[in-house]
Amino acid sequence: MGVYLNFISSLILISAFVLVANKRINAYVRTFRLQSMLLAICAGMFGINNFLRGEGFELLIVCLLTIAIKVVFIPTLLKSTIKKVEYKVEKDFFLNIPVSILICCGLFLLTYFTVSGIEGLDKTDIKMYLVNSITVILIGLFFMISRKKAIGQIVGILIIENGLFTAAILSTRGIPMIIELGIFFDVLTAVLIMGILVFRINENFDTIDINKLKKLRG
């Protein structure tokens, strides 16, 4: 069990690297979908394991919700948003891809050494899960600041959220159901609101390049 989970959490990390290497906005959504699928598999494996040991089926519901919301609904929503606001394909990043990947490797090392330094975390596998998921969160953050388009920022937030979920599911073996549901609700509402705001930004500024949002300063 531990081996498989380690493998999947590493795959989630790798998918975050893939995201940073993506050039087009449409590819972001595909990568996000892939990562969410991995997350769902991870929750599902844990859920089946817990279910067989008679510890309830909460994680299975989380797995189904992840598939419904993060694999199906949000990517579809983002795709339709992109179709409506994207007139021309243009470069969307400040740093070129190799440099970005190197920075992400640096983030991984940073997390690795920080998490290793925490006193009192003795279980090796929990340490590894934490390293992987915190790196995903940091990569999501880096992705947000390295892209210019509003859609990139939404995907960045979603990646951060995925990293959090990975941490929550793997290291705590499932947090209480009510909290999981609440987080899902928050993510869903946040994406809906940001989607509407993207339309308004597009209407008011004629672009979704957030570097043009510079009126309010100081």
Place this chain on the structure above:
Amino acid sequence: MLLIIFAVPAIVSLLFWCTSNKRLLHAINLIGAVLLLIFSFVITINVASNGRMVFPYDGSFLYVDSLSAIVLDTILIVGFMSMVYSVGYLEIELKREVIDLKKMRLFYSLTYAFIFTMVLAVTTPNLGVLWIAIEATTLASAFLVGFYNNNHSIEAAWKYIVICSVGIAFALLGIILLYLSTPAFGEDAKSLAFNWYYLFNHASQLNGGILKIAFIFILVGFGTKAGFVPMHTWLPDAHSQAPSPVSALLSGVLLNSAMYAIIRILTIVNKNLGESLYTGRLLMASGILSVATAAIFILSQKDYKRLLAYSSIEHMGIMAFGLGIFTPAALFGVLFHMLNHALTKSMLFLSSGNIYLKYETRQISKVRGLLRAMPITGIVFLFGIFAIAGMPPFGVFFSELKIIFAAFNADYIVPAVILVLLLAAVFAVVAVVLLEMFYGDKSSETPPKGKINHLGVAVTILMLVLIVVIGLFMPQPLTKILTNAAATIAGK
């Protein structure tokens, strides 16, 4: 009783969708507002006499102790004031045809949803639900920040939702780490391991190493929402672009709710570590940094609502500093300051809304001869400026004094001296920049054309009276709650 207090804002928020009659919308709003005010009295009296309120009997769903009661009171009182004020404000905006009836309904509904999420944040004992509620405050208020739907407000709303969602994500990581530090509890306590009172009572069994890391994540995460520098960049934008009643709620109570979350976890961490040096250094550093940054930015402000927003950053900094000292006297000062700041700042935002409706501008340089154009609002605003800058006999002065004395008593001489100097600088800067609005030549200025929000003026006068009263003479139940809460935080 607690369940009713918890449910009313949510029900009122939904009620608005049943009608599109203007009078009825205002009526629902006023009834809701009055209920909020009544609840605040009930809570104060109950908590002062019993020490806590729970629902159900074991407090697993709702749990209000003295600390939550203080924050809850500020939410309900400022909520009442803002909602009564909104009636006049929205009425004028309707007449100016800036908004229509549908937007008014949206405004009311979202604002009550916003109040509901804050009430949820301070009444739940569950740290996970607390996180969800704080994230939900962002979601409920994002459209309120972007309410006017122009370039500036859309930009502010985007920044607000993006920065706060990311910041709060770190807080969740902190809460997960907090949960990870509970190995000693065993399987049957797993469901309770998210409850702050359970964690607090069993703090000595937690794992200190993990808690230290968790606290940093919590401080960054909820600190974003509380407006600590350098995570504050959303705050001046959101506060200045939102309609004034919403600015009052954002500044007066949203920041406090985030601060409340930090305090809750701070008590657990400090009890576990047995000292406050580790958290104290972090909090004092971010506090002083916030006050210093705010002082610099206030000097260069051209927009009066933005200036007030920076002043909120300053006051959150003062509270963080006081939390860093962590003696009962300092904590009493912090909580008292929280109350004073909430009332004073929301009063200032509400009167700035009156000025905005009259002058139809937010530029300081375009507002001249304020006392002549609007004598009552002008006087209230002037007193408000003195109060927020920290002049006696207003409450803010006394609470700042308490925090500074506590710092000297706890031998934090150098930080205290720095803080005093910075506060003096802020005082001067606020006065210099804002008093400009009261000058002006009678002959050269054109009288402003906008209307006066009479109901709003009445509300601000009421708040001014409240501030002076609290500054001069504190009611007995309030003192008792503040003392109890300070003792709870200090772990005694």
